[in-house]
Amino acid sequence: MSKENGVIYRISGPVVTAVGISPRMYEVVRVGDEGLMGEVIELHGEQSVIQVYEETSGVRPGEPVIRTGQTLSVQLGPGLLTKIYDGIQRPLPELEKTMGVFIKRGVDADGLDLKKNWNFNATAKAGDSVTPGYVIGTVQETKTIEHRVMIPPGTSGVIKSISSGEFNVTQTVCTLEDGNEIQMMQKWPVRTPRPFTKKHAPEVPLQTGQRILDFLFPLAKGGTAGIPGPFGSGKTVTQQQLAKWSDADIVVYIGCGERGNEMTEVLDEFPHLIDPKTGEALMNRTTMIANTSNMPVAAREASVYTGITIAEYFRDMGYDVALMADSTSRWAEAMREISSRLEEMPGEEGYPAYLSSRLAEFYERAGRVETLAGGDGSVSVIGAVSPPGGDISEPVSQGTLRIVKVFWGLDAGLARQRHFPAINWLNSYSLYPPSLDQWYRDNINSNFPEIRTEISALLQVEAELQEIVQLVGSDALPVDQQLTLEVARMIREFFLQQNAFHDVDTYTDLKLQYTMAKAILSFQEESKKALAGGAALEDVVNVPARTDLMRGRFESGYDVKIDEMLETMIKQIAETMEDN
Amino acid sequence: MTGKEYRTITDVKGPLVFLNKTEPVAFGEIVELRLTDGTLKNGQVLDTSDDQVIVQVFEGTASIDKQTGIKFLGDVFKLPVSTDMIGRILDGAGRPRDGGPAIVADEMADIIGAAINPYSRQSPDTFIQTGISAIDACTSLVRGQKLPIFSASGLPHNDIALQIARQAKLVDSDDDFVVVFCAMGITAEEYNFFVHDLERTGALENACLFVNLADDPAVERLITPRLALTAAEYLAFEKDYHVLVIYTDMTNYCESLRQIGAAREEVPGRRGYPGYMYTDLAMLYERAGLVKGKKGSITQFPILTMPGDDITHPIPDLSGYITEGQIVISRELHQKGIYPPINVLPSLSRLMNAGIGDGKTREDHKSVSDQLYAAYAQGRELRGLVAIVGEDALNERDLQLLKFSDIFEDKFLRQSRDEDRPIQEGTLDLAWKLLSNIDTKYLVRLDQKWIDKYHPTDKKE
Numbered sequence A: 001m002s003k004e005n006g007v008i009y010r011i012s013g014p015v016v017t018a019v020g021i022s023p024r025m026y027e028v029v030r031v032g033d034e035g036l037m038g039e040v041i042e043l044h045g046e047q048s049v050i051q052v053y054e055e056t057s058g059v060r061p062g063e064p065v066i067r068t069g070q071t072l073s074v075q076l077g078p079g080l081l082t083k084i085y086d087g088i089q090r091p092l093p094e095l096e097k098t099m100g101v102f103i104k105r106g107v108d109a110d111g112l113d114l115k116k117n118w119n120f121n122a123t124a125k126a127g128d129s130v131t132p133g134y135v136i137g138t139v140q141e142t143k144t145i146e147h148r149v150m151i152p153p154g155t156s157g158v159i160k161s162i163s164s165g166e167f168n169v170t171q172t173v174c175t176l177e178d179g180n181e182i183q184m185m186q187k188w189p190v191r192t193p194r195p196f197t198k199k200h201a202p203e204v205p206l207q208t209g210q211r212i213l214d215f216l217f218p219l220a221k222g223g224t225a226g227i228p229g230p231f232g233s234g235k236t237v238t239q240q241q242l243a244k245w246s247d248a249d250i251v252v253y254i255g256c257g258e259r260g261n262e263m264t265e266v267l268d269e270f271p272h273l274i275d276p277k278t279g280e281a282l283m284n285r286t287t288m289i290a291n292t293s294n295m296p297v298a299a300r301e302a303s304v305y306t307g308i309t310i311a312e313y314f315r316d317m318g319y320d321v322a323l324m325a326d327s328t329s330r331w332a333e334a335m336r337e338i339s340s341r342l343e344e345m346p347g348e349e350g351y352p353a354y355l356s357s358r359l360a361e362f363y364e365r366a367g368r369v370e371t372l373a374g375g376d377g378s379v380s381v382i383g384a385v386s387p388p389g390g391d392i393s394e395p396v397s398q399g400t401l402r403i404v405k406v407f408w409g410l411d412a413g414l415a416r417q418r419h420f421p422a423i424n425w426l427n428s429y430s431l432y433p434p435s436l437d438q439w440y441r442d443n444i445n446s447n448f449p450e451i452r453t454e455i456s457a458l459l460q461v462e463a464e465l466q467e468i469v470q471l472v473g474s475d476a477l478p479v480d481q482q483l484t485l486e487v488a489r490m491i492r493e494f495f496l497q498q499n500a501f502h503d504v505d506t507y508t509d510l511k512l513q514y515t516m517a518k519a520i521l522s523f524q525e526e527s528k529k530a531l532a533g534g535a536a537l538e539d540v541v542n543v544p545a546r547t548d549l550m551r552g553r554f555e556s557g558y559d560v561k562i563d564e565m566l567e568t569m570i571k572q573i574a575e576t577m578e579d580n
Numbered sequence B: 001m002t003g004k005e006y007r008t009i010t011d012v013k014g015p016l017v018f019l020n021k022t023e024p025v026a027f028g029e030i031v032e033l034r035l036t037d038g039t040l041k042n043g044q045v046l047d048t049s050d051d052q053v054i055v056q057v058f059e060g061t062a063s064i065d066k067q068t069g070i071k072f073l074g075d076v077f078k079l080p081v082s083t084d085m086i087g088r089i090l091d092g093a094g095r096p097r098d099g100g101p102a103i104v105a106d107e108m109a110d111i112i113g114a115a116i117n118p119y120s121r122q123s124p125d126t127f128i129q130t131g132i133s134a135i136d137a138c139t140s141l142v143r144g145q146k147l148p149i150f151s152a153s154g155l156p157h158n159d160i161a162l163q164i165a166r167q168a169k170l171v172d173s174d175d176d177f178v179v180v181f182c183a184m185g186i187t188a189e190e191y192n193f194f195v196h197d198l199e200r201t202g203a204l205e206n207a208c209l210f211v212n213l214a215d216d217p218a219v220e221r222l223i224t225p226r227l228a229l230t231a232a233e234y235l236a237f238e239k240d241y242h243v244l245v246i247y248t249d250m251t252n253y254c255e256s257l258r259q260i261g262a263a264r265e266e267v268p269g270r271r272g273y274p275g276y277m278y279t280d281l282a283m284l285y286e287r288a289g290l291v292k293g294k295k296g297s298i299t300q301f302p303i304l305t306m307p308g309d310d311i312t313h314p315i316p317d318l319s320g321y322i323t324e325g326q327i328v329i330s331r332e333l334h335q336k337g338i339y340p341p342i343n344v345l346p347s348l349s350r351l352m353n354a355g356i357g358d359g360k361t362r363e364d365h366k367s368v369s370d371q372l373y374a375a376y377a378q379g380r381e382l383r384g385l386v387a388i389v390g391e392d393a394l395n396e397r398d399l400q401l402l403k404f405s406d407i408f409e410d411k412f413l414r415q416s417r418d419e420d421r422p423i424q425e426g427t428l429d430l431a432w433k434l435l436s437n438i439d440t441k442y443l444v445r446l447d448q449k450w451i452d453k454y455h456p457t458d459k460k461e
Ligand SMILES: Nc1ncnc2c1ncn2[C@@H]1O[C@H](COP(=O)(O)OP(=O)(O)O)[C@@H](O)[C@H]1O
Pocket: A229, A230, A231, A232, A233, A234, A235, A236, A237, A238, A420, A421, A422, A498, A499, A500, A501, B348, B349, B350, B351
C-alpha cells in the first residue's frame, strides 16, 4: 500500500481540497490532525478533492492528508445481521461506547466484530475445487439465518485444508493449494456491484401482507419499486411495513437523511416482532443503516451504497433480500450539495447532470440472479422519494420512475382523510403482473388475475361515476350505479384501507386477501339479485352481517370465520327481497 | 494563533467579507472585525484556504471597508452555559439583554451541536396534555417531539403557542417544563406580547430567552436558534430539565439563509433557497428528543409563517419533511371566528400512536381520533358538493356527515384562550357526544367494543 502525505489547501463544508498527494479516484484518505475519514471524488491538476464523512469545523489548511490506498469498502461476513450502522458501516453501538450519546468525530470502528468467535461448520473438504461464490462452510449467524461463507470474487483453486470450529472473522478457515488463505470476512468496494452469473426475469411475488400492494400493485422478488409522496403521506410507514412483513429472507433498511426517532422506533420494535414465517424475532434477518438528516451529508451519500453492497452479499448466498431506502431524495440532495461545492455545472433544479445515471446504476443493482455458485438469489429495492411540495415532476421522482417497475403513488388527499395506506389506486401501477400471474394461478387460485382485474375495474368505474355525482348528487343515479358506488366504497374501506398500527389488520396473507376480494364481489352479485327481486338498495347495503364481515378483519381468526360471515351476509341480503 | 490583526479584505458582498492570505484559519472559526471607527463586529468562517478566507458577518457588513481589521479568535463559536441562564433574557448572540450580569460559564458548549446517535435515542412516548382538544385528540403531542406550528401572517399562532406553554402538563406527574424561547426577526410588538404573557403567568422565571428582533442583524438569526438549542441541550441532558423550546419565526431564519446563499453565488435550489436548506434545518429540528440514560428532554415548537399561505413553499415543506408532524393554522377557520383555528386535516402528529391509548390517555383514543378525522374530512368535502347540488341531493349518511362538520368546528375545535380541557372528561367524552350525532352504522372507524363502552346513547350498560 503506497502511503503518501499531503496537506489541506481548502475547506468548504464537507468538501476539502488537498495538495501534495496523487491518490486514485474514490480512494479513502485521512484528513486533518484528527484523521477524519474522506473519499477522493475529483482529481483536478495538483488538487485532490475529498468529501469528508465527518463534520469539518475547526479543521485548518495546512493540516495533513494521508492516503490509505483503499477504496471505500464494507466488511462482509458473519455479524452483519441485527446490527445498526452509520452510512460508512460504523456500528452505532460501538460509537456510543467510545463517545457517548452524541456522535463526535475522528473515531474508527470496524463493521464486523473482529474478536467475536463464530462456530464455523465446514461444508467443503480438502481436494474440492472451488470458484468464486462457492460455499465452503456455514455459520448460524442468528437464530433463523444461516450465514454461508463463500469464496470471494476473484479467487479460485483447490482446497488444501479446511476445518470446522470456533473462529473469528479474520482467522483463516480454509487454505487453497496455491497458498491462498480464506477468512470468513471479505471486503468489497461499495461503489462496485458484486458479480453474478446472469439475471433472470422475476416471476415470484414479494409478499408483503399489505393488501393494496400485494393484490393490485405487486412487487416481484428481485424487482424495483418507488414510493413518492409528500411529507406525512406514509412513505416511512409503508417502508417499515415492508421491512416487517415482506417474505424476504433478509432485510436491509436504510434510513438515509431522515429522522433519528424513526430508526430508534425500528430498533425498539423489531426485536419484539415475530416473523410469521419463522416464529422468531424479525430482527434476526435485519441489518440497518442509519445516517439521519443531521449526520454528515457525505456519509449520507455513501449510505445507499453501503446498504446495497450488504444486500448483494446475502443475495450471493442464495437469499432473497429486500432493501428499503428512505429516502432516496435525501441521497440525491447529498449528491447535489457535494456537486455544488465542487462548482460542477448544475443540471435541473441544481442537481448534478449525472443524477439520473446514478439513480439508474443504483436500481440496476436489484434483480433476481443466478449467483456465481449457480444458486438463485435476489435483491428487491424499494425506494422512497420525497418530492418538494409533493410534485413529482421534479428530477428525482422522474429519474426514479423511468427505472422502477412499480409505482406506489402516495396521495396527500387520502392521507388527510386518514385513508391509509394513502396509495392512489388510480395512478399507481405495477408492471409485474404478467410475469407473476402464473405463480398466482398455481399458488393462490386459478382465477386470481381475473378477480384482481374485476376489483380494479370497479375502482375505475367508481372514479367515473364520482364525476357525475359531483354534479348531480348520488341519489340522482340509477340504482345499479348506486350499488356500484357502494361496492367500490367497500373495496376502499374494507380492502384497500389497512391500519399498520392494528395488531391484526397490519398483515393479511395473500390467500385471505383473495377471500376478502371474493367476498366483495359476492356482495355485489347477491345485491344485484336482490335488487332485481325487488329489494330496496338501502336495505341491501345495510344488512348487519355486512358490517360484521367488514369489522371482522380486525379480529384474529378472521381467515377461519370469514366464510361463515359471508354466508350470513348472503342469507341476509336474500331476505331483503322477502321483506318487500 | 490569536492576536494578529489582518487588513487584507479584498471584497465585501452582502453579508460576506472576502480576504486574502492569512495564517491557516479553521473552518467555522469565529472572527472579530474592528471597523475604522472602533466598532466591533463578529463573524464566522464559511470557506478557508491558503489563498482566501470567506467570513460571514453576523451584524451585517455596513461600514466595513478595506481598512477594517480582522482577528481570528482561534476557536469555533461556543456559548457559555449554566443553570443561571434560567430566568434570563439574552440577545441573538447570547449576550445579556436584560441588564443583568454576563453568564458565568459552567461550561463552554459548541453551538453547532453534534448529532445524537440514533442508537442512543429513546422513543418519546409520554403524552403531554395541552388542554386544547384539537391537539390532544387529533395530533397528540408527546414529550421529546418536534411539532411545528404552520401558520401565516395575521393568524393567532402566538396565542396558541403561549396557551400550549401555559397549559402543557403530563397527565400524572407534575414535572414542570423550562421554556427556552428563541425570537428570530419578530417585531418588538410580538416580542412584548410573549414577554408579557410569560411575565403574567410567572413563567418568565422559568424561562430563558434568546432575542433577535426585526431590527437586529439578519445574519445573526443564523446563530440565535443554535444558541437556544445549545442552552436547551445543556439544561436537558446535563441538568435533567424537561425543556420546551419555542422558536419563532423560522421563516425569518430561512430568509437569512437564502441571503447568505445568494451572496456566495451558490446555485439556488427551489425558489432561491439554498439546496442544503433541508440539512441545515435538520441540524436544528433534530436537536429534540430523549436520550437513553438521561432524565431530561427537549420538546420543540417551532413556529413558521407560510409565505402566501402555501404549504408547498420550501420553508413549510422542508420543515414538514423533518419534524414529527405539524399543526396547521387555517385562515378560513380564523375568518369564521373559531379559536384555535386549527385545521386538523393537514395536521399530524407522527408520534401520537406511541403516546396514546390504554394507560396513557384512554383505550378508545386512537379509534375516536380516526373517526373524527374521517367524518370531518367527508363532511367538509360534502360542503363543496352541497354548494352545487343543494342538500336535497344528499342521502341520509351524507347529510349527517355534513352536519357533523359544522358541529365539530363549533363545539370541538372552538374553545377559549384559557380553557384547559382534560383529555378524558374534557376532550374524548366531548368527541363521543358529538359523534353521536351520526348513526352508529356510519361510524365504521370505531371498534364495536368502544361503542359498547363509551357511546353516550348506544353503550351497553
Ligand atoms: N398504513 C398506515 N396505517 C395507519 N397509519 C398510517 C399508515 N401510513 C401512514 N400512516 C400515518 O401517517 C403518518 C405519516 O406517515 P409517514 O410514513 O411517516 O409519512 P412520510 O414518511 O411520507 O412522511 C404516520 O405517522 C401515521 O400516523
